[in-house]
Amino acid sequence: MRRYPLLATALLLAVPLGAQAPSPLTAELDRRLAGVMPKVVAWRRDIHEHPELSGFEVRTARLVAEHLRALGMEVRTGVGGHGVVGVLRGGRPGRTVALRADMDGLPVTEQVDLPFRSRVRATYNGQEVGVMHACGHDNHVAILMGTAEVLAGMKAQLPGTVVFIFQPAEEGHPDGGGGAERMIANGVMDNPKIDAIFGLHVWSGKLGEITYRPGPTMAASNSYRITVHGRQTHGANPWGGIDPIVVGSQIVMGLQTIISRQTDITANPAIVTVGQFNAGVRNNIIPDSAVLVGTIRTFSNEQKADIFRRVQTTAQNIAEASGARVDVKIDSGYIVTRNDEALTARMLPTLQRAAGRDMVQLAPLATGAEDFSYFQARVPGLFIFLGVSAPDADLNTVPRNHSPLFFADERALPVGVKAMSALALDWLAQSSR
Incomplete structure (x- = not known):
């Protein structure tokens, strides 16, 4: 079993190569x-050991709210479900910036051998499942809790x-x-x-490296469900x-040609994946229906509309050729995650100072x-990635x-806290001029 003691402050706060000269606020940061870093590590481990599925983040929300209240913030709970909002009003007038972290875990049974690994079980889609912070949201919450404490001290x-x-519920609300x-x-x-x-x-990238991208960064995501209606008969008499x-x-094979033969992927990448195919209950019964479920990923509204049309047409025409019919939903x-180009360029020096010039790369x-x-x-808005491998x-x-x-190395956490704190500090300072 690996052991993960609290990391030494000297290691956590090592000055990155190529870092810019710090301002007075940065030095205090x-x-x-x-x-705050020992607390951040402890929070992360606690949240990792007690993950909660989307829409059920009760314990995590309570932990966050208690922390923000202890920092003297205005706190609202139950926002959009179990969302928590803390408002820190600075001592000088200025504009308002937001920092966001997502709190939910996934229906995944953890296989990482950690002293604080998750053993939580829950019910998901009617099945008993393990629950794990397999997407790293435990790190996000701990990083933002640490950022809140740092900035509250500089109020x-x-x-x-x-x-x-x-x-x-970043991973999707049950409703x-x-x-x-x-x-x-x-x-x-x-x-x-x-x-x-x-x-x-x-994400599973180079330890402590920040990556970013101006403009479209992450894809739009759409789930589809295709129900094929046939006519049930004996498996020994398929013609019946x-x-x-x-x-x-x-239809599965036809859908593959939408990307490979019908979409200009030199303009934008796109994906059509079939993730589920459910049909039948017995070896000698041809069932009445089959269900295909999958995901579509695109980077522009025009491309999305075109692929939607092709999925509908492909399924419908193949079904009609065999005398079946389909319902396509x-x-x-989610829409495209699109970083504001001007904001990204403006905050790039901040990211380079937080992680080191050589540790900030285009994604x-x-x-x-x-x-x-x-x-x-x-x-x-600006959405960045932090490598934790x-x-x-x-x-x-x-x-x-x-x-x-999935494993997140805690040595990346101080880069996350410093980056989020510095983004807020620098943006407010620049916006007040």
Whole structure:
């Protein structure tokens, strides 16, 4: 079993190569960072050991709310479900910036051998499952709790207001949609009115490296469900019915040609994946129906509309050719995560100072999706990635987010706290000029 003691302050706060000369506020940030990091590690381990599924983040929300209240903030709970919002009003007038972390875990049984590994069990879609922070949201919550403590200690110097958004159900609410939309509907962007927002996501990248991308960054995500209606018959007499399994199989193959033969992927990448194929109950019965479920990933509204049309047409025409019929349903999903180009360029020096110039790199397009996109649809936003793989990990084979073997090295946490704190400080300082 690996052991993960609290890391030494000297290691946590080592000055990165190529870092810019710190401003007085940055120097104070570093001093406060040293004091908060042991707490950040402890919070992360506690949250990791007690994950909660989307829409059920009761314990995590309580932990966050108690911490923010202890810091003297205005705190709202139950925002968009179990969302928590903390408002830190600075000692000087200015604009308002928001920092966001998501809190939910996944229906994944952890296989990482940690002293604080999750043993939580829950019910998901009617099945008993393990629960794990397999996407690293435990790190996000701990990082933002640490950021809140750092900035609360600098309250008198803040030229404006910082809103801390702890969001439920980023992985999708059981009743549909995501937590961001629900929090927005509950007024999270309006009281106080937020002018810009920043978010961070850990991933299986180089330890302590920050990656970013201006413009479209993460894909729009849409789930689809295709129900093939055939006609049930005996398996020994297939001509006596219409086989929805054969029709469904032809639809699966037809869907593959939408990307490989019909979409200009030199303009934007796109994905159509079939993730489920359910049909039948017995070896000698051709069933009445089959169900295909999958995901569509795109990077522009035009491309999305075109692929939606092709999925519908492909399924319908293949079914009709065999005498079957289909119902095709595509949900509204998540929109493209799009970093504001001007904001990204403006904050790049801040990221380089937080992680080191050589440790900030341009990210490729990511076909994963994020409902942080809905905050960005309201105000300029920047969403960055923080590498958390161990230094000796092979980045080509290391388990990625959503894997039961996903592992986050705690030595990346101080970079996350410093980056989020510095983004808020620098944006407020620049906006007050």
